[in-house]
Amino acid sequence: MDYARQFFDKMLQPNVVLYNTMFKGYVENGFFLETLELYKCMHSRDVGPNNFTFPFVLRACAKLLAIKEGEWIHCIIVKTGLEDNIFVGTTLIDMYSNCGRIISAHWVFDQMPQRNVVSWTAIIQGNILSNDLVSARYLYDIAPENDVISSNVMVAGYAKVGDMCAARELFDSMGERDVISWNTLLVGYVENGDLGSALKVFGEMNERNVFSWSTILGGYAHGGFHCEVLDMFREMLRLNTKPNDATLVIVLSASARLGALEMGEWIFNYANNNGFKGNLLISNGLIDMYAKCGCIEKAVCVFEEMRERDLVTWNVMIGGLAMHGHGLQALAIFRRMREERERLDGITFVGILCACTHAGLVDEGSRHFHSMTHDYHITPTIEHYGCMVDLLGRAGRLEEALELIKGMPIEVDNVVWSSLLGACRTFGNVIVAEYAIEQLIKIEPTNPANYVLLSNIYAAAGRWKEAARMKVVMRERGIQKIPGWSSTESPSLLYHPS
Incomplete structure (x- = not known):
């Protein structure tokens, strides 16, 4: 589109056909803001639009939720006498519906002298977008035809x-x-x-098409059935259905969850050999897979070799380094991220707070936590508070961690209290531990780990009677500690191409 625009700008008097060609290229390639800017340029040059112009420009307004610009263009449509055009009217319905103006969409629909099945579908879709299924079904039932x-x-x-x-x-x-x-x-x-x-x-x-297979693979992955993801992927390849990048990312993620490193690397090689070399989604999935499989050095290599990165790339790399205890390296990546003016989100700060935790940088972690709201206007979630409690707890600042919990504007979950309780065991703080266990029992009264951990804290402090009392409480309430277990990857999970 940059080259197309350079040629376009060299034309002294581009006509409406050339403008429409540019609009089409911009919209189809996702350059919606550029579409509106070019239309304003067209308007200022008094180049008359036609019925092909407005559908492109209105689609850009719908994608940008630019209701003011959409209403302005609607006025121009009326002035040019194109409000009766069925294609223009249908696109107006779409624009108003996407911008949450369903009443305006209905007004346009009611004013249309002619309607076709596309117009009826647009107004039905508009009511669905506004969560009015009753009106949508009524319109569906009274439509002259439904395709x-x-x-x-x-x-x-x-x-x-x-x-x-x-x-x-x-x-x-x-x-x-x-x-x-x-x-x-x-x-x-x-x-x-x-x-x-x-x-x-x-x-x-x-x-079935690739979307059918990807949907089922995604369903298995969402349900935690990662072995089934790999089995289904093998079946997909056996039936000669070529996966797309979304499919491969799902399978890479399943490989990461299973620790199936060989499978993940095979998928990456398959992607490179089948037209996906350099694909951003797959590269992000590979970084995540390497990090979860413990190959953080390989993850860093993939990151450094990428020509293009997005927010997910940075977040996965920061989180992977933090997870493996490379806090200082994660913070260095974060500084590069800010230097390149990449947008930050809540996931970024989860990774940064974890990095500060593993590096023991309490004050720096606190600064990043406060900068979330003050500098980036990101509201902290339970994950951010949990990271801060863990950070303060590992540093032995238990009272400060407790005060942070008490001041949380959201409901505290068992993970946060368990983190504080674990820190109490490390530093032998019985008083804070008793308060934490009291809150934990309210949330999950039958979890044996809470009672065992408090019993161990009492024992470490030499308070044997209290330690024994915890075991008695467990017996009286019928709570038993579940034995630990582990699993290993089966070689049968791996896919070896013939």
């Missing part, structure tokens, strides 16, 4: 609100279905946590 696209939109609407019974009923009544129809139902079951029904639908499908 497979409008039916898919309605099925997706029911899935969005979790009404899979209505989604399935409408799906079964559809006279025509395509692979998108099946995928819509499949996604609905997966996103609503019904993997069993999703697998049943997947088995019923006569035709």
Whole structure:
């Protein structure tokens, strides 16, 4: 698009056709802000738009949620006499719906002298976006005709609100279905946590595409069935369905969760040999996989060799270094991230606070914690507070950690109290430990680890009667400590290509 714009700017008097060509290129490549800026330039040069101009510009407004610009363009549409054009009107409905102005969308729809199935689908979609399924279904039922696209939109609407019974009923009544129809139902079951029904639908499908497979793989991964992800991926390759980058990222993540390093490296080599070399998503997944498998040096090598990085890249690298105790190196990556003016988010600060914890940098961690709200306007979550409690606890500043917990504006969970209790054991602070265990018992009264840990703290302090009393309390309440267990990766998990 940069080259196209250079040629365009050299033209002394570009006409509406050339402007429309630029608008089309900008919109299709995601340059929505540039689309609006070019339209303003076109308007200032008094180049008259036509019915092909406005759909592109309105799509850009919808993507940017630029309602003021959208309303301004609507006024120009009226002045140019194109408000009756069916394509312009349909795009106006989409723009208003995406910007949350469903009343305006209905006004445009009601004023249209002619409507087609695309117009009806647009207003149905608009009501779904505003969570008004009753109106959406009413419009669907009274529409002069419904095609497979409008039916898919309605099925997706029911899935969005979790009404899979209505989604399935409408799906079964559809006279025509395509692979998108099946995928819509499949996604609905997966996103609503019904993997069993999703697998049943997947088995019923006569035709599947890569999106079908990725949806099932994602459902398995979300449910924690990482071995099944690898099995399904093998089946996908056996049936000669070529994965896309999203598929490969899911399988890389499953390999990371299982510690299946060889499988992860095979996937990366497969990606490089099948047109995905240098793919940002896959490179990010590889960094995460190496970090979770303990190969932090390889993760760093992949990071340094990347020509393009996004927020996820930086966050995964910082988190991976922090997880392996390389706090100072993680902070160095963070400084590079800020120098390159990359956007920061809450996940970035979780990694930074963990890095400060492992490096023992209490004061620096506190500064980063406070800079979240003051400098970056990021509201701390329970994860950030948990990191700070861990940071203060490891430094022995238990009273300060307790005060931070008491001042938290959100509900404290068991992880935060357990972190404080663990620090109490390290430093032998019985008073704070008793308070922490009191809060923990309120949250999870049957967790044996809490009683055992407090018993150990009493024993370390020589308070044997209190230690014995904890064991008596456990017996009286029928609480037993669950034996530990471990697992190792099975060689059968690995995929060896023929």
